[in-house]
Amino acid sequence: MDWLTEFPELGRRDLRDFRKGIDEGFKSFTREYGENIENFFDPLLQFLIWLERLLLATPWPLFILIVAGLGWLASRNIKIVIGSAISLFLIGYLGMWEDTMSTVSIIIVCTLLCIGIGLPTGILMSRSKRAQSIITPILDVMQTIPSFVYLIPVVMLLGIGKVPGLIAVVIYALPPMIRLTNLGIRLVDREVLEAADAFGASSWQKLTQVQIPLALPNIFAGVNQTIMMSLAMVVIASMIGVTGLGQPVLKAISNQYLAMGLLNGMAIVALAIIFDRISQSYGKRLQNYRGGHDE
Amino acid sequence: MSDMETKIEIKNLYKIFGNDPQSMLEKVRGGVTKDELNDQYNHVLGLSDINLKMPAKGLQVVMGLSGSGKSTLIRHINRLIEPTAGEVWIDGENVLAMNEKSLRHFRRNRASMVFQKFALLPHRTVMENTIYGLEINGMSESKAKKQAAHWIDRVGLTGFEENYPSQLSGGMQQRVGLARALATDADILLMDEAFSALDPLIRTDMQDILLDLQKELHKTIVFITHDLEEALRIGDQIAILRDGQVIQQGSPQQIVLKPKDDYIADFTKDINRGRVIQLKTIMKAPNDQPGPELPGEMLVEDAAQLVTESPSSQARVTNDAGEVVGVVGINDLIRAMARPDIDSRL
Numbered sequence: 001m002d003w004l005t006e007f008p009e010l011g012r013r014d015l016r017d018f019r020k021g022i023d024e025g026f027k028s029f030t031r032e033y034g035e036n037i038e039n040f041f042d043p044l045l046q047f048l049i050w051l052e053r054l055l056l057a058t059p060w061p062l063f064i065l066i067v068a069g070l071g072w073l074a075s076r077n078i079k080i081v082i083g084s085a086i087s088l089f090l091i092g093y094l095g096m097w098e099d100t101m102s103t104v105s106i107i108i109v110c111t112l113l114c115i116g117i118g119l120p121t122g123i124l125m126s127r128s129k130r131a132q133s134i135i136t137p138i139l140d141v142m143q144t145i146p147s148f149v150y151l152i153p154v155v156m157l158l159g160i161g162k163v164p165g166l167i168a169v170v171i172y173a174l175p176p177m178i179r180l181t182n183l184g185i186r187l188v189d190r191e192v193l194e195a196a197d198a199f200g201a202s203s204w205q206k207l208t209q210v211q212i213p214l215a216l217p218n219i220f221a222g223v224n225q226t227i228m229m230s231l232a233m234v235v236i237a238s239m240i241g242v243t244g245l246g247q248p249v250l251k252a253i254s255n256q257y258l259a260m261g262l263l264n265g266m267a268i269v270a271l272a273i274i275f276d277r278i279s280q281s282y283g284k285r286l287q288n289y290r291g292g293h294d295e
Numbered sequence: 296m297s298d299m300e301t302k303i304e305i306k307n308l309y310k311i312f313g314n315d316p317q318s319m320l321e322k323v324r325g326g327v328t329k330d331e332l333n334d335q336y337n338h339v340l341g342l343s344d345i346n347l348k349m350p351a352k353g354l355q356v357v358m359g360l361s362g363s364g365k366s367t368l369i370r371h372i373n374r375l376i377e378p379t380a381g382e383v384w385i386d387g388e389n390v391l392a393m394n395e396k397s398l399r400h401f402r403r404n405r406a407s408m409v410f411q412k413f414a415l416l417p418h419r420t421v422m423e424n425t426i427y428g429l430e431i432n433g434m435s436e437s438k439a440k441k442q443a444a445h446w447i448d449r450v451g452l453t454g455f456e457e458n459y460p461s462q463l464s465g466g467m468q469q470r471v472g473l474a475r476a477l478a479t480d481a482d483i484l485l486m487d488e489a490f491s492a493l494d495p496l497i498r499t500d501m502q503d504i505l506l507d508l509q510k511e512l513h514k515t516i517v518f519i520t521h522d523l524e525e526a527l528r529i530g531d532q533i534a535i536l537r538d539g540q541v542i543q544q545g546s547p548q549q550i551v552l553k554p555k556d557d558y559i560a561d562f563t564k565d566i567n568r569g570r571v572i573q574l575k576t577i578m579k580a581p582n583d584q585p586g587p588e589l590p591g592e593m594l595v596e597d598a599a600q601l602v603t604e605s606p607s608s609q610a611r612v613t614n615d616a617g618e619v620v621g622v623v624g625i626n627d628l629i630r631a632m633a634r635p636d637i638d639s640r641l
């Protein structure tokens with residue numbers, strides 16, 4: 001009864017060959033196309049660098065003012081505005097301004113990418129059952145696979161640097177954007193859509209005038225989640241060369257610098273809270289029309 | 296009303312819901328009933344061999360209980376639902392043969408719709424909702440707003456242009472629905488239980504608004520309801536639907552006076568007949584007794600009031616030219632108002 005207690009494993013040699021086969025295959029793929037892929041991402045890199053320089057060149061009072069202004073426009077809430085300004089000031093006062101600017105720039109680029117990819121994908125998913133049945137499992141994998149696992153091929157392909165870091169962050173932060181866009185559009189009232197049909201709206205008119213506007217609160221929840229998740233990913237991404245608040249944290253771990261770790265960690269938290277409050281209250285304001293008296 | 300021009304003609308229309316409606320069609324044509332189709336074949340018979348002519352500039356009511364196929368029927372007129380078989384002719388054109396583009400053109404310009412649950416765009420204001428159909432049709436915003444303002448005024452919502460639907464009561468929301476439908480200037484108005492969700496008083500209000508508008512607009516209105524009172528009050532023509540079939544059609548008077556079967560008789564027995572029956576229907580040959588002269592279209596209930604108040608015990612009935620064509624005694628009026636089951640016991 002050996003076969004019951006011994007698992008029928010692949011032979012040790014075969015297993016090694018199997019792994020080696022995959023590794024070799026991927027390596028030769030990298031040798032073949034690595035450069036092309038790098039070139040493909042070059043504009044992204046240039047944009048990221050440009051944005052980072054821009055933020056660093058912006059006088060700090062102006063930056064704080066801009067954030068406060070955006071906060072006011074989005075939330076009309078003075079507490080959020082003052083809180084954001086004070087946190088930013090403290091971050092700078094405690095010597096983390098530059099790293100924060102790097103992090104902010106990567107978050108901005110990542111969020112834009114996630115919206116750019118996630119919105120159309122989510123719309124596609126909402127319009128076709130087949131697309132949904134194909135994309136959903138992919139999103140499941142993206143959300144559950146340990147992030148270190150996909151760092152490996154990304155690094156093999158593109159080396160250490162900003163772009164692979166960015167890709168890792170996007171893979172991690174993209175799913176909620178897609179899911180919530182899809183959900184938001186699917187939740188749009190059937191009767192309202194029927195009315196649009198009855199008045200002769202084309203699919204495009206329905207999408208832009210009815211479905212997306214009504215899905216906006218959900219889409220915004222997706223943007224918010226995406227921002228939160230990319231901030232969470234910043235520390236891991238710094239392992240493969242993303243500059244910003246993650247790197248000091250990493251350094252603090254390996255050298256047991258408690259205060260340094262804590263401070264940079266707190267800065268990430270502060271950024272998260274600022275982004276979150278601003279985007280959430282904007283999302284809420286988008287739903288103002290739902291409130292009303294009675295009903 | 297056979298002298299009236301037909302605007303919408305529905306011919307041999309069938310709708311079967313389910314996986315294989317085409318093969319069920321033969322069975323339905325062969326006499327399988329709605330219940331049998333449901334129990335034995337797991338398909339739902341929505342509509343079965345509907346033939347209807349709806350008069351131009353008239354108000355056609357389609358009445359039936361829940362599940363009788365009213366919504367399914369009205370949605371075939373602008374083809375929100377595709378039929379299993381049959382034709383829908385409007386102005387000599389088969390709606391079911393239109394391609395996508397001409398169907399969109401038809402929906403934008405020739406038929407607009409009002410919905411039971413309003414189906415307003417919640418993220419748009421009253422004004423933005425009202426211009427919706429115009430906007431889809433590519434009209435410039437300023438022109439659309441001007442046009443819409445007129446209809447907002449006509450339904451009595453001036454001053455609420457910037458409100459969102461959630462800030463309005465049900466009756467007001469449906470006024471927006473009505474304004475939105477009227478704004479496109481389509482000459483067909485489809486109303487699917489448009490007033491059913493409203494309180495009785497507000498419902499009567501809305502009926503009045505509709506009748507007022509109709510007096511001057513002369514649209515072809517298809518009005519769905521499950522409420523006989525409403526049907527009799529506003530309909531020029533009524534078609535009664537049961538289990539996806541038209542079981543009787545005619546004027547309100549014909550329905551009340553000559554219900555085709557017990558099902559309809561049951562419906563009509565609690566109706567205030569005095570508000571449906573006209574003098575010319577019950578008048579007798581003229582005599583030379585005195586009495587107030589009343590038009591033949593006057594309702595029995597109104598006439599009874601006038602005759603009671605006058606010193607004589609009868610009314611003289613006149614035609615459109617004002618000539619006396621008959622008389623109606625006070626007893627005739629009372630008998631006309633009595634319920635038929637009481638009538639037969641006398």
Ligand SMILES: Nc1ncnc2c1ncn2[C@@H]1O[C@H](COP(=O)(O)OP(=O)(O)OP(=O)(O)O)[C@@H](O)[C@H]1O
Pocket residue numbers: 312313339340341359360361362363364365366367368521
């Ligand atoms: N999409 C559908 N799939 C299956 N059956 C349907 C569908 N739409 C309607 N039906 C069935 O067709 C029949 C007619 O429905 P319809 O909605 O036209 O009735 P109605 O007269 O408008 O009723 P109500 O007063 O409840 O609105 C019902 O038996 C209903 O269950």
Ligand SMILES: [Mg+2]
Pocket residue numbers: 365366367488
């Ligand atoms: Mg219905």
